[in-house]
Amino acid sequence: MDMGEMQQVTAAVLLIGDEVLSGRTQDKNLQQIAQFLAPLGVNVVECRVVPDIETEIVDAVNTLRQKVDYLFTTGGIGPTHDDITADSIARAFGVGIDVRADALEIIEHWYEKTGTPLTETRKRMARIPDGASLIENPVTGAPGFQTGNVFTLAGVPKIARGMLEDIAHRIEGGAVTQSRSVKGEGLREGDIAVQLGELQIDYPDVSIGSYPYFLELQDGKLRRGTQLVVRSTDDGKLDEVITKITALVSELGHEPELA
């Protein structure tokens, strides 16, 4: 199969929660979802973070689910008053929502095991938008759900990660984007910028990224260099470009380090 002819399959991530916007919580879900999807041939092309406000969630869901092949939301599916994601998803799709028997059964079963009382509040976690299918939660039981092309996961990274295992089989991916990188210790972006720009023109289907880094040493001095990252669905072109960049880094007097 000619990988170049395969369509790009795209995803977006919508992080729901005041705690990420306020800076209290460092998000880890975007990275783990992107790293999970890459080998399946799905590229994350946009991410948004919105507060726990229904209109904001509904607007973002409706914009993003039409823009990409798959949308992943995280956060807001617990039992408390600030957990409004399930209702917001139902509103976005214009469908009803209620406690559903299959979801309730899963939650009851988990709570029996741990001897936790199943309160009315906990039943809230069995509220699932009409027509959605459940996503297994191997960590704490209460399921996520899939509504059309939208996957709704928990916000706790460990639980979100567990739920992704029940999603892989639902995804139709495209060509897998491979990534390779060369590090040039001591290399400054400006030294190699012209050559990279020319290379990018020669290889329009390959993405060439240049990322300077600065490491603070114990004596307070900065050690700097540049990481050059090449991404493509075409292994052959990826090899060609990485070989050329490696040679460039050498010519400029730096030791290229492949990763």
Next chain:
Amino acid sequence: MDMGEMQQVTAAVLLIGDEVLSGRTQDKNLQQIAQFLAPLGVNVVECRVVPDIETEIVDAVNTLRQKVDYLFTTGGIGPTHDDITADSIARAFGVGIDVRADALEIIEHWYEKTGTPLTETRKRMARIPDGASLIENPVTGAPGFQTGNVFTLAGVPKIARGMLEDIAHRIEGGAVTQSRSVKGEGLREGDIAVQLGELQIDYPDVSIGSYPYFLELQDGKLRRGTQLVVRSTDDGKLDEVITKITALVSELGHEPELA
């Protein structure tokens, strides 16, 4: 001054860069910008991450700068072909862009100090949208810039953090949102959800958030609990709510831990 009467001042963050979306880079800028703005009385209410594509950047800049008081962008202001933020900002504002003498002078001065040749490519970093003011970069010299209510910073977190120091004096903040939290070790969200919901109704101006946590112990077991976070611009109400929540956690048989 009655803090309740002060207007809420809002900000959005736009992270520009394929490397965050691909999962290669874990973003740190949203958190550090939010934590920098909070004591100034500015709340981050939305964040977006977009790839290095001009139309995507322009659309996001124009949507967000009209929605909030201040917009912060990070990434894409270096010397390489994938650094298209300055041009995108100029396009978003419908203004011209060119190498500017004051920016070039700063960059020349820095390169003289380090003995680095000032190539044509490096001059690219002196391209500033017409009418913008410069933002000092104490780490590597090449400045950021302010265009209207939009602050354009570097993507490298250390440099972005340095640039924020030249921004505080340009911000007119509102009431400062204070945050306090109580941790209930062993507390499950469902145990306290009803009471929190009622408290939220009694205190509509106070934001009450409930965040379960799961720590994996060495024996493989999970230690779980819930962090309750209260945020408000009103110190008195914040105290009242935190006192009530602390009492609730105690009543439920868990040791409340204030933070």
